[in-house]
Amino acid sequence: MSTAVLAAPFQAVFDANSQEFSLAGVIRPRSVDEIAYSITEFRRAIDEARGVLYINVKRLAQMNNTAFHAFSRVVLDACRTRSDIRFVVVTSSVVGWTERMFHHLGKIEPQITVEVYDSKFYPGQSFVEDTSFIPILRAQTKMTWRHERTILPRHGMRPGIAMADICCGIGDFAVLAQKEFQPARIVALDHSKPSLAYARKVAAEFGVTGIEYTYGDASEMLLEDNQFDFVTCRHSLQVFNQPELLLKELYRIVKPGGRVYITNEKNSHCLGEPRAQSIQWTYNELARLLSHFEMDVELGPKSRRYLADAGFDDILVESFMITNLDGDPQDFADVIAGWEKMFAAMAARHGEAPKFIDRFRQGFRDHIFAALHPKGYAGWPIWAASGRKPL
Amino acid sequence: MNAAQRQPAEAKFEPLLQFEMEMGTFLSDWHHCDQLSNFMARMISHNRTDPVRHSNFFSSALNELLEVSFRGGSPEGRIGCSVFRQGPKERVRLSFPCSPTQRRFFGEAVARTHKGDAYARYLDAISTDLAPSREIVLLDLAINFDAEIRLEEDDPPSISIIVDLPLEGIVS
Numbered sequence: 017m018s019t020a021v022l023a024a025p026f027q028a029v030f031d032a033n034s035q036e037f038s039l040a041g042v043i044r045p046r047s048v049d050e051i052a053y054s055i056t057e058f059r060r061a062i063d064e065a066r067g068v069l070y071i072n073v074k075r076l077a078q079m080n081n082t083a084f085h086a087f088s089r090v091v092l093d094a095c096r097t098r099s100d101i102r103f104v105v106v107t108s109s110v111v112g113w114t115e116r117m118f119h120h121l122g123k124i125e126p127q128i129t130v131e132v133y134d135s136k137f138y139p140g141q142s143f144v145e146d147t148s149f150i151p152i153l154r155a156q157t158k159m160t161w162r163h164e165r166t167i168l169p170r171h172g173m174r175p176g177i178a179m180a181d182i183c184c185g186i187g188d189f190a191v192l193a194q195k196e197f198q199p200a201r202i203v204a205l206d207h208s209k210p211s212l213a214y215a216r217k218v219a220a221e222f223g224v225t226g227i228e229y230t231y232g233d234a235s236e237m238l239l240e241d242n243q244f245d246f247v248t249c250r251h252s253l254q255v256f257n258q259p260e261l262l263l264k265e266l267y268r269i270v271k272p273g274g275r276v277y278i279t280n281e282k283n284s285h286c287l288g289e290p291r292a293q294s295i296q297w298t299y300n301e302l303a304r305l306l307s308h309f310e311m312d313v314e315l316g317p318k319s320r321r322y323l324a325d326a327g328f329d330d331i332l333v334e335s336f337m338i339t340n341l342d343g344d345p346q347d348f349a350d351v352i353a354g355w356e357k358m359f360a361a362m363a364a365r366h367g368e369a370p371k372f373i374d375r376f377r378q379g380f381r382d383h384i385f386a387a388l389h390p391k392g393y394a395g396w397p398i399w400a401a402s403g404r405k406p407l
Numbered sequence: 408m409n410a411a412q413r414q415p416a417e418a419k420f421e422p423l424l425q426f427e428m429e430m431g432t433f434l435s436d437w438h439h440c441d442q443l444s445n446f447m448a449r450m451i452s453h454n455r456t457d458p459v460r461h462s463n464f465f466s467s468a469l470n471e472l473l474e475v476s477f478r479g480g481s482p483e484g485r486i487g488c489s490v491f492r493q494g495p496k497e498r499v500r501l502s503f504p505c506s507p508t509q510r511r512f513f514g515e516a517v518a519r520t521h522k523g524d525a526y527a528r529y530l531d532a533i534s535t536d537l538a539p540s541r542e543i544v545l546l547d548l549a550i551n552f553d554a555e556i557r558l559e560e561d562d563p564p565s566i567s568i569i570v571d572l573p574l575e576g577i578v579s
Contacts, residue, residue: 113552230460
């Protein structure tokens with residue numbers, strides 16, 4: 017049993033600038049007296065608010081009926097005395113019971129509405145969670161694993177540990193990690209239900225048991241503090257618009273002395289010969305395009321700074337190059353073909369001109385040409401980094 | 408009702424985990440409700456489809472039940488809690504000693520969870536009551552956790568609340 021979560025206090029914070037009252041953690045008082053201060057703060061927030069007051073329960077892991085009743089009474093009473101104010105309860109789809117419980121308040125008072133915040137919570141989400149990308153993800157993991165299986169032990173991976181793979185996607189990395197390193201426990205979390213369903217199906221078909229696949233929001237995880245010896249988060253900081261928020265959560269769940277391992281790219285450094293110029297142009301443009309979706313696919317070499325800013329020490333950074341010579345060049349070509357399709361769609365979504373898109377696509381096709389050319393060379397660089405949570 | 412008589416009803420439910428402790432010890436610290444519900448939830452959820460979220464849901468429900476026994480139980484005797492599983496459903500059997508008055512109260516409260524006006528009663532209680540009653544806690548389980556609740560009157564002074572929770576379907 018984790019003692020950390022039992023001792024974890026709850027937080028009740030009012031942000032006057034955003035008119036948001038946030039409740040987080042575990043709130044299970046024996047009597048209302050134990051939460052009297054928070055109730056007073058809630059009343060004060062309502063007094064100060066004009067128009068709409070947001071009640072943020074996204075990170076409310078547990079709340080007993082005593083607390084629910086006490087906070088509900090305050091908001092219901094306010095509805096009866098303040099016709100000028102609306103209340104929006106912001107829940108998370110991850111913590112299902114909050115949506116169910118708070119939903120009733122809207123039945124009692126129409127001034128109260130309940131919103132599920134993470135149905136679309138970062139700009140590139142619809143592309144990242146597109147299930148048609150699954151075969152490409154599998155091929156990518158197959159190619160990166162050739163390198164990572166030797167890299168991971170240098171960053172803290174070893175048998176018998178408790179491990180979490182955050183933003184696990186289709187879960188293939190977790191399966192490979194389990195087979196290779198036999199950790200005692202693996203939790204694999206992602207925000208795409210179709211990807212998790214795929215992961216569970218694959219695990220079942222291959223007789224892999226013991227991986228706890230869980231639906232969750234990496235920036236607001238239900239996982240308890242200080243749980244894991246090793247936390248991985250691969251190719252994800254670069255597609256999320258607030259990477260520092262993700263790192264804060266990764267820091268929270270790893271044990272003191274444990275390590276967080278991240279991988280990220282620097283897309284403009286993708287390369288190939290022949291047709292180097294066309295390839296270079298496309299990947300430079302790709303980095304620019306994705307910045308419009310608040311993705312930083314140039315993040316790889318910034319890993320050291322991000323880890324240091326998040327509070328980690330003993331930071332290790334290394335890079336490796338996936339190439340067409342690693343295995344079957346067709347695997348490399350298939351991945352690039354998948355990129356061409358996805359990124360061309362994003363370019364169209366961004367409103368790029370057809371002429372631009374044609375040239376943009378050509379760079380990917382030239383990368384494929386280089387990969388399959390009998391004397392060609394094609395590369396995709398990745399930065400692997402890890403940091404230790406101080407003791 | 409003794410264990411032998413209970414057996415047919417639970418024949419299809421697979422036992423997962425149980426604990427027993429002196430009621431006086433249980434009542435010595437309010438945090439036992441939180442600690443036991445979290446621990447048991449984590450243990451029984453490990454092989455559910457989404458262990459983390461199942462555990463969170465199950466802990467919520469079990470904690471409310473343990474709080475009910477904390478508030479309504481008597482200090483003499485033992486408290487016991489067993490968890491069983493059948494398919495997507497967990498069954499919690501919570502037994503604890505309580506006074507005859509409390510036995511009558513629980514009988515009536517459980518009966519009300521089956522009535523057609525359960526949801527209206529629940530909304531009314533949130534809307535008007537100054538503090539949540541133990542009746543509302545049982546309604547909460549029936550409404551928010553789709554729980555089926557019944558009571559078994561063990562040999563006095565004990566009582567058993569049996570709660571079937573179809574959480575796997577809700578979580579997944």
